[in-house]
Amino acid sequence: MNALFLLMSIFVFSFLLAFGVSYLIVKKEDIKLKRLYTKRFTFAMFVYRCRLAIKNFILISILTTISLYVIGDSFFSFASISFWKFSFLFFVMVAVDDVWFYFIHRLMHINRFLYRKIHSVHHRAVPPIPMDYLFAHPIEAMGAAFGLIIGVIVLILISGNASIYVLAVYSFYRTIHELAVHSGFQIIPEKYLGWIGSSHHHFKHHKYHKGNYASAFTYLDKIFGTEIKEKSS
Numbered sequence: 205m206n207a208l209f210l211l212m213s214i215f216v217f218s219f220l221l222a223f224g225v226s227y228l229i230v231k232k233e234d235i236k237l238k239r240l241y242t243k244r245f246t247f248a249m250f251v252y253r254c255r256l257a258i259k260n261f262i263l264i265s266i267l268t269t270i271s272l273y274v275i276g277d278s279f280f281s282f283a284s285i286s287f288w289k290f291s292f293l294f295f296v297m298v299a300v301d302d303v304w305f306y307f308i309h310r311l312m313h314i315n316r317f318l319y320r321k322i323h324s325v326h327h328r329a330v331p332p333i334p335m336d337y338l339f340a341h342p343i344e345a346m347g348a349a350f351g352l353i354i355g356v357i358v359l360i361l362i363s364g365n366a367s368i369y370v371l372a373v374y375s376f377y378r379t380i381h382e383l384a385v386h387s388g389f390q391i392i393p394e395k396y397l398g399w400i401g402s403s404h405h406h407f408k409h410h411k412y413h414k415g416n417y418a419s420a421f422t423y424l425d426k427i428f429g430t431e432i433k434e435k436s437s
Contacts, residue, residue: 206277206280206282206368207272207275207276207277207280207368207371208269208272208273210368210372211268211272211368211371211372211375212265212268212269212272214372214375214376214379215264215265215268215375215379216265218375218376218379218380218383219261219335219338221379221383222257222334222335222337222338222379222383223254223257223335225334225335225383225387226250226253226333226334226335226336227250229245229333229334229387230245230246230247230249230250230333231247243330243331244331245331245333249331249333250333253329253333253335253336253339254335256325256338256339256340257335257336257338257339259342260338260339260340260342260345261338263342263345263346264338264345264346264349267346279356279360279365279366280365280366280367280368280371281363281365281366281367281368282368282369283367284369285367285369285370289363290367290369290370293359293362293363293367293370294370294373294374296355296358296359296362297352297355297358297359297370297371297374298374298377298420298421299421300351300354300355300358301351301352301354301355301374301378301420302351302418302419302420302421302424303351303424304350304351304354305348305351305417305418305419305420306417306418306419306424306425306428308347308348308350308351309323309348309417309418309419310417310428310430312344313413313414313417321341322341322343322344323340323341323344325339325340325341325344326339326340326341326344327410327413329386329410330410332386332387332410333386333387334382334383334384334386334387335383335386336386337379337382337383337386352375352378355374356371359371378420381419381420382419384403385403385405385406385419386403386406387403405418405422406419408432408434409432412432414430414432415430415431415432416430416431416432417430
């Protein structure tokens with residue numbers, strides 16, 4: 205089960221990375237980065253967030269392991285591919301996953317029941333720390349992860365299989381991006397890379413509790429008129 209071992213290894217490593225970086229942010233007060241929140245992190249916050257994040261990590265790990273074990277390696281390709289094909293398939297994964305995330309995220313804000321019972325949990329993460337990408341209601345955590353499954357299906361429809369290398373790199377990129385936008389610091393330079401999402405873009409979503417629903421590509425908020433525009437003081 206090469207696909208199972210590789211993808212789960214990335215998921216575990218990503219979670220440990222998020223856990224470690226979150227702990228450092230809580231313990232270190234002199235980090236030389238621009239803070240987006242004036243409220244300071246506390247160790248009590250860290251412990252509180254860990255409980256739910258670990259539960260979601262275990263839940264997703266179990267479901268992913270069972271799914272990949274049942275599927276096996278038959279739908280995955282371990283053959284090398286060209287740089288251009290890799291880039292194209294990687295872009296497809298990002299686009300498909302982000303479109304799914306945008307609409308399910310927006311739905312959880314529009315529907316009062318879904319927001320009150322499910323999505324409001326994630327909005328308790330103020331100020332955020334990197335591991336808060338898993339601080340969410342379990343239903344939301346699984347729903348957001350479903351975009352990755354859709355992306356795999358699209359890759360299979362395009363090329364007959366899903367390149368394990370595209371999935372591996374994308375899985376790592378996706379988590380690193382989530383850690384950055386939930387860090388509470390301006391890590392991704394918005395002036396140059398704002399189009400792929402930034403912590404400030406996501407910060408405004410948590411600040412106003414609506415708008416800026418996209419994660420990876422902010423163009424979706426521009427297209428559908430949900431971009432938050434703040435007046436310069």
